[in-house]
Amino acid sequence: MRYADALAWPDKDQTAQLAFTEERNFPFRKFPKRYAGNMFRAPNGELAICYESPHAFRLVIQGDAILLDDGDGQLRPLPTDGADARVVSDLLRGDLGRLRADWTNEPIDDGLRLTPTLESIRKEIKYIDVTFADGRVQTVTVNQRNQAIRRYEFGALTWLTGDTAALPFAE
Amino acid sequence: MKPPITRPRTPWLALLGLLIAPIIFLLTVNWTETLNNNILELLPDSEESVEAQAARQMLSQRLSYPVIFKASAPGTTRSQLTDAFLEASAQPAFRSPFILGDNRYQSALLGVLKDNREALFASNWLNAKHDEFAASNFPQPDFISWLATDAAQQLNAFLDRPESMAYADDIPADPLLLLPTALAQLPPAPEVDDTALIAWIPLAVDPLTPQGQQAIYDALAAIETQMSARFPGYSQLASGVYDLAHASEQQTQDEVTWLNIEMVGAILLLLLVLAGRPGFLLLTIAPVLVAGLWCTASGLLVFGHIHVVALAVSSVVLGLSVDYAVHLAAKRGNGNLREAWPIVRLPLTTSCVSTCFGFLFLLLSPMAALKQVGIMVPTGLVGALLAVRYLLPWLEPIAGAYRLRTFIERPGPMLRKYIWLPVAGLAWLMAAITLLQSPPFVDDIQDFQAPITESLTRYRDLADSIHHRDVNERWYVFASSPVELIKRLHDIREKIQLTGLHLPEDNTLEWKNFASQSNDFAAALRTQLEDQGFDADAFAPFFDKLNSVAEWNSAKKLTTAFNELVAQLHGPLQALLMTDGSVWVAVFEAPPNAEIPASLKSFTQELAQQKSLNRALKHAREGIARSAQWGLLGIALCVFALFRRRGVMAMAVPVWSVTLGIATTISLGNPLGLLAVIGAILAFCLALDYGAFAATSREPPASIRISAATTFCAFLILSFCSMPAVAQLGQVVAASVFFAWLAAELLCLPQPKKLTENKA
Numbered sequence: 001m002r003y004a005d006a007l008a009w010p011d012k013d014q015t016a017q018l019a020f021t022e023e024r025n026f027p028f029r030k031f032p033k034r035y036a037g038n039m040f041r042a043p044n045g046e047l048a049i050c051y052e053s054p055h056a057f058r059l060v061i062q063g064d065a066i067l068l069d070d071g072d073g074q075l076r077p078l079p080t081d082g083a084d085a086r087v088v089s090d091l092l093r094g095d096l097g098r099l100r101a102d103w104t105n106e107p108i109d110d111g112l113r114l115t116p117t118l119e120s121i122r123k124e125i126k127y128i129d130v131t132f133a134d135g136r137v138q139t140v141t142v143n144q145r146n147q148a149i150r151r152y153e154f155g156a157l158t159w160l161t162g163d164t165a166a167l168p169f170a171e
Numbered sequence: 172m173k174p175p176i177t178r179p180r181t182p183w184l185a186l187l188g189l190l191i192a193p194i195i196f197l198l199t200v201n202w203t204e205t206l207n208n209n210i211l212e213l214l215p216d217s218e219e220s221v222e223a224q225a226a227r228q229m230l231s232q233r234l235s236y237p238v239i240f241k242a243s244a245p246g247t248t249r250s251q252l253t254d255a256f257l258e259a260s261a262q263p264a265f266r267s268p269f270i271l272g273d274n275r276y277q278s279a280l281l282g283v284l285k286d287n288r289e290a291l292f293a294s295n296w297l298n299a300k301h302d303e304f305a306a307s308n309f310p311q312p313d314f315i316s317w318l319a320t321d322a323a324q325q326l327n328a329f330l331d332r333p334e335s336m337a338y339a340d341d342i343p344a345d346p347l348l349l350l351p352t353a354l355a356q357l358p359p360a361p362e363v364d365d366t367a368l369i370a371w372i373p374l375a376v377d378p379l380t381p382q383g384q385q386a387i388y389d390a391l392a393a394i395e396t397q398m399s400a401r402f403p404g405y406s407q408l409a410s411g412v413y414d415l416a417h418a419s420e421q422q423t424q425d426e427v428t429w430l431n432i433e434m435v436g437a438i439l440l441l442l443l444v445l446a447g448r449p450g451f452l453l454l455t456i457a458p459v460l461v462a463g464l465w466c467t468a469s470g471l472l473v474f475g476h477i478h479v480v481a482l483a484v485s486s487v488v489l490g491l492s493v494d495y496a497v498h499l500a501a502k503r504g505n506g507n508l509r510e511a512w513p514i515v516r517l518p519l520t521t522s523c524v525s526t527c528f529g530f531l532f533l534l535l536s537p538m539a540a541l542k543q544v545g546i547m548v549p550t551g552l553v554g555a556l557l558a559v560r561y562l563l564p565w566l567e568p569i570a571g572a573y574r575l576r577t578f579i580e581r582p583g584p585m586l587r588k589y590i591w592l593p594v595a596g597l598a599w600l601m602a603a604i605t606l607l608q609s610p611p612f613v614d615d616i617q618d619f620q621a622p623i624t625e626s627l628t629r630y631r632d633l634a635d636s637i638h639h640r641d642v643n644e645r646w647y648v649f650a651s652s653p654v655e656l657i658k659r660l661h662d663i664r665e666k667i668q669l670t671g672l673h674l675p676e677d678n679t680l681e682w683k684n685f686a687s688q689s690n691d692f693a694a695a696l697r698t699q700l701e702d703q704g705f706d707a708d709a710f711a712p713f714f715d716k717l718n719s720v721a722e723w724n725s726a727k728k729l730t731t732a733f734n735e736l737v738a739q740l741h742g743p744l745q746a747l748l749m750t751d752g753s754v755w756v757a758v759f760e761a762p763p764n765a766e767i768p769a770s771l772k773s774f775t776q777e778l779a780q781q782k783s784l785n786r787a788l789k790h791a792r793e794g795i796a797r798s799a800q801w802g803l804l805g806i807a808l809c810v811f812a813l814f815r816r817r818g819v820m821a822m823a824v825p826v827w828s829v830t831l832g833i834a835t836t837i838s839l840g841n842p843l844g845l846l847a848v849i850g851a852i853l854a855f856c857l858a859l860d861y862g863a864f865a866a867t868s869r870e871p872p873a874s875i876r877i878s879a880a881t882t883f884c885a886f887l888i889l890s891f892c893s894m895p896a897v898a899q900l901g902q903v904v905a906a907s908v909f910f911a912w913l914a915a916e917l918l919c920l921p922q923p924k925k926l927t928e929n930k931a
Contacts (some may be wrong), residue, residue: 024336026342026345027709028339028706028710029330029706031704035331054331055331059333120274132242144336144339
C-alpha cells in the first residue's frame with residue numbers, strides 16, 4: 001500500500017499549493033482541450049482548484065459540497081448528489097480511510113488503478129489511474145464511461161501562509 | 172270569576188302532521204349516515220366551467236391532498252430509511268410515494284427531457300438566436316452562416332466548463348446544447364436534509380371523508396409500527412388536508428353539540444325564571460319540539476343529510492319557536508288560549524312570514540351547509556306556528572294555571588315621546604355615520620373554519636420542509652391539449668410580466684424559414700465544427716435529425732413530449748404540468764399582487780383557493796345584500812298594507828335596531844362577513860316581529876320581553892362560537908335584538924293621554 005499512502009496530502013499546518021495541467025479528451029474532438037492552474041489544500045482539509053488558462057474559474061470543495069466560481073468571484077453550489085460529491089472530495093483530499101471503503105485499487109506500472117465500488121460512481125467513472133514519482137502523485141487520469149478522459153499532471157508542491165493562503169478559498 | 176278551562180277536541184290531524192309523522196320518518200332514518208361533516212359543504216359552490224372544475228379537481232388531488240411525511244431515526248441516513256419506508260408504505264390508502272432527493276426520479280425525468288429536447292427546447296433556441304443576431308447588426312442573409320459559427324463557438328466554450336464532462340455522451344446528438352441550456356435555466360433544486368426521509372404520499376382514498384381519514388391514520392400507524400421495529404428511536408411526523416379536515420370537523424362537531432345544549436338549557440332556564448311555573452314551560456316546549464322535528468325532517472327530506480354547521484346555525488329555531496308560544500301564552504289574560512289566538516294572529520303570522528323570509532335568503536348562499544339552514548329553519552318556524560295554533564289550546568289544561576312574573580307585565584315609566592325620540596334619533600344618526608365612515612366588510616373563508624392551530628402549524632412546518640406552500644402568487648392555466656396550453660401561456664405572458672416560465676416558443680414562421688435552410692445550416696456547421704477542432708463526422712446523430720427539422724416541434728411531437736414529461740413528474744413537481752387525459756394544467760409563478768386580466772379568466776385561475784373563495788364570499792354577500800334590499804322593500808309594503816298608519820311604527824323598530832346592532836358590532840372591533848349580513852337580515856325580520864307587536868299593543872310588551880330575552884340569550888351563546896363567521900352572526904343578531912327590545916319598550920311606554928283615556 002505504499003502508493004496508496006502517497007495519495008494523502010503531506011500533513012503540515014500550512015496551505016499546500018500544487019501546480020497542475022489538465023487535458024480533457026472528448027471522443028468528438030480531434031485533439032484535447034488543455035487547462036492549467038493551481039490546486040490548494042488548507043490545513044482544515046478544504047480544497048480549491050483554481051484554473052488560470054485559457055480563462056479563470058475555480059472550484060472550492062467544502063465538506064461534501066462543490067462550489068463553482070465562474071470567474072465573477074461568486075461561489076455557487078454545483079448541483080451534485082451528496083454521496084457522489086463526498087466520493088470526489090475524498091479522492092481529492094486524499095482521505096485514505098474513505099478511499100479504501102469506496103474504491104478498490106490494483107497496482108499498475110508506476111502506480112495504481114482505482115475502481116469505484118459505489119454504483120452511482122460506477123455509472124460515471126470506469127477507473128482512475130494514478131502514477132507516482134519520488135513518493136508523490138505525478139499524474140491522475142480519470143476514464144469516464146462516456147469515453148471522455150481527464151488527465152492531470154502535477155508540478156512542484158509549495159507551502160503558503162497568510163493572506164496568500166486564504167485567497168483561493170475566499171467567498 | 173275565572174272561566175273553567177275546558178279541554179278542546181283532540182286535534183288528531185295536527186298531532187299526526189306535526190308530531191307523529193315526523194317522528195315516524197325520523198325513526199326510519201339511518202343516523203350514522205345523516206350527520207355529515209364534509210368540509211366541502213362549507214366551501215362556496217363553484218361557478219366554474221366543467222373544464223375548470225376538472226382542472227381544480229386534478230390540482231386538489233395531486234397537489235393539495237397528498238400526505239406530507241417526515242421520518243428520522245438516530246444514526247440513520249435518508250438512504251437507509253428509504254427502502255424500509257417504501258416497503259412499509261405499501262398500504263391500501265396510499266399510492267406510490269415520492270421521496271425527496273431520490274435520484275431515480277431525476278434520472279427518469281432527465282431521460283425524457285433528453286429524448287424530447289428538440290420538441291421542448293429548439294424553438295426557444297431559435298428565438299434566442301434571432302434576438303442575438305438582430306443585435307449583432309449582421310445582414311439578414313448571413314443568418315444561417317452566423318448561426319453555424321455561433322453554434323460551433325458556443326460548443327467549444329461549453330467544453331471549458333466543468334459540467335461539460337457529464338454531457339460527453341449527448342453532445343454528438345446535441346451540439347446546439349439544447350439540454351444543457353434548458354437545465355441551466357431551471358431553478359436550483361432545493362437542498363434535501365440527508366438525516367431525514369421526507370416523502371410525498373399520494374392518496375388512494377378521499378381525505379375529506381371520515382372513512383378516508385381513518386384509512387390514512389391507520390396506514391400511518393402501520394408504517395410507524397414497521398419502521399420502529401427496524402430502527403430504534405424512530406420518529407415520524409405527517410400532515411395534510413386529511414389531518415386539517417379531521418381536526419376542523421372534530422372541533423366543529425364538539426362545539427355544535429355544546430352550543431345546542433347550552434342554548435336549550437339557557438332558554439328553558441330563562442322561561443322557568445320568567446314564568447315561575449313548569450306548566451308554562453310545557454306550553455313553550457311543544458312548539459319547540461315540533462320546530463325541532465320539522466326542521467330536522469325537512470333537512471333530511473330535501474338534502475338527504477345535514478351538515479353539522481347547518482345543525483348549529485339551525486338551532487336558533489329553538490329560540491325563535493319558543494317565542495311563538497310565549498306570545499300566545501302571555502296574551503291569555505283571564506281567558507284561554509283559543510280566545511287569545513285572534514289577538515296574536517296578525518303579529519305572529521307577520522313575524523313568522525318575515526323571519527322565514529329572512530332565512531330563505533340563505534338559499535342564495537354559495538355554501539351547501541347554509542342552504543340547508545335556509546330550508547330547515549323556515550320549515551321549523553312554520554311547524555312551530557301551526558303547533559301554537561292547534562296544539563297549545565289542546566295542551567292548555569295539562570299546563571294548568573300559570574301566571575307570568577309580575578315584573579314581566581309591569582308597565583314602563585311614563586315618558587313623553589318628545590323626550591326619548593330625539594335621543595333615539597341621534598343614536599341612529601351616529602350609528603348610520605359609523606357605518607358609512609368605515610366600510611366594515613371582511614370576506615375570509617378562514618372565518619368559516621374552526622381554529623386548528625396545532626394541526627395547521629404541523630402542516631406548515633412540513634410543507635416548508637419540502638418548499639411547498641400554497642402561496643397566492645401562483646396561477647394555473649388549463650387547456651384541452653398541450654398546443655392549446657402553450658398558446659394560452661403565451662397569451663398570459665403577453666399581458667403579464669412573468670419570470671421563470673420557459674415555454675416552447677410560438678415561432679411557426681421563423682421555424683419554417685429555418686427548416687427550409689437546414690441543408691445550408693448543416694453544411695456550414697460541419698465546416699465550423701472542423702475549424703474549431705471537432706470531428707464533424709462524430710456529430711452524425713445530429714445531422715440525421717436535422718433532415719426532419721420541420722417536424723421537431725410539430726403538434727404531434729409536442730404532445731408526445733408533454734405526455735412523456737407528465738408521466739415522470741412526481742411529488743410537488745407535478746405542479747409544473749399535469750393531465751387527466753382530457754384536461755392539461757400548468758402552474759406558474761405570477762407577479763406579487765397581480766390580478767388576472769378579464770380576457771384570461773376563462774382559462775387562468777389562482778392556485779391558492781383562499782383568494783378565489785374569499786372572492787366568492789364577497790360576491791355572495793353583495794348578491795344577498797342586493798336581493799335583501801328588494802325583499803325588505805316588499806316586506807315594508809306588506810307591513811304598510813296590513814298595519815296602515817301603524818306601519819311606520821312597526822318598520823321603525825327594525826330599521827333603528829339593526830342599524831344600531833351593526834354599528835355596535837363594528838365598534839366592538841368585529842368585522843362583518845357573509846354570515847353577519849345574513850344575520851342582519853334575520854335580525855331585521857325578528858325586529859319587525861317586535862315592531863308589529865309593539866305597534867298593535869296597548870299593554871306593556873310582556874311577550875316581547877320574554878321573546879327578546881330568549882332570542883338574545885340564544886344568539887349571545889352563538890356569538891361565543893370559535894368559528895368567527897358564526898360568532899359574527901350571533902353578535903349582530905344579539906345586539907340588534909337588544910335594540911329592538913329597547914325600541915319596543917319605548918314605543919309601549921305609557922303616554923299621559925293614554926293614561927287619561929284608561930282612567931276615563
